[in-house]
Amino acid sequence: MATLRKRNGKWQVQVRRQGHSPVSKSFINRKDAEAWARDVERRLDQSEALPARQASDSRTLGDLLVTYRDKITPHKKSASVERYRIDKILRHSIANTQAAKLMPAQVASYRDERLESVSGETTRQDLVLLRQVLDVARREWGLKIAANPVDDVRKPPPAKARTRRVHFSDLRAIAKGLQTFRNPLLRHVILFALATGMRRGEILRVEWQHVDQKQALLTIPVTKNGHPRTIPLSRRALKVLADLSVTASETEELVFPISANAVRLSWQRLRTKAGLNDLRFHDIRHEAVSRFFEAGLTLPEVALISGHRDPKMLLRYTHLDPRKIAAKL
Structure with a gap:
């Protein structure tokens, strides 16, 4: 009743x-x-x-x-x-x-x-x-x-795509906050994410056997969508790998020997210290994808790097700076 x-x-x-x-x-x-x-x-x-x-x-x-x-x-x-x-x-x-x-x-x-x-x-x-x-x-x-x-049942609409860019001031605040971190791996993880646009989980699974530094290629065998891919590495990405190879032991398989939970907790402490509580780690992937387009890469080229199989989803990740487009015009 x-x-x-x-x-x-x-x-x-x-x-x-x-x-x-x-x-x-x-x-x-x-x-x-x-x-x-x-x-x-x-x-x-x-x-x-x-x-x-x-x-x-x-x-x-x-x-x-x-x-x-x-x-x-x-x-x-x-x-x-x-x-x-x-x-x-x-x-x-x-x-x-x-x-x-x-x-x-x-x-x-x-x-x-x-x-x-x-x-x-x-x-x-x-x-x-x-x-x-x-x-x-x-x-x-x-x-x-x-x-x-x-x-x-009517479902709530999907969340709107984030438009947060990682600005130079953000990177400066992050660099300053990293100065007091004892574990240098977090800095390398952030720099590699910004250079490659890879997901955090993908980065933490990278093994030295997946890296071809001579041809500047990285194979990603396990991805979120289940489709492995091979991506080109920029000079900044290669620099991160070169720095890590100096201190890596011969028996270490992982390029970034740090757990996902350690990265998550360290990132939370870092953004609090840097005063960037609105910045998510995944925003770095958005930033990298946007930079790829701003550098002149085509949609298929960016998709090859990011692993997006749906162009619509890739465009959700892209937040171009209108000022840079105006400069091109």
């Missing part, structure tokens, strides 16, 4: 049905709240009149999430991120809902609640994950649902 109450100038309505987690939403007008409640009740009532085989499926959404986390997630490159996301959803009440009876209204309620505490992009990624889990469960694990309930 539906419960309505007015609070802080809005009508809050909650629908409860046995076998389902409560569904709630807020409205400006009482009529909209009542109409929404009737629609939810109708949908929930229809879901109760299921074939016996479907009604006997007592698996909850949480059960499917755990199975997906244990069987599917470990094979993904972003396994740690997805595992964290799934564990977060498992702590929400929607995870207790019978998967076969999950309704779009419940997913929408989950979306609205998440939007109150996290960004639209994070919420959108949660919904994408839920859709994937339910699709796999329907195709491979025998979940009997007529349609994926996430498909009928």
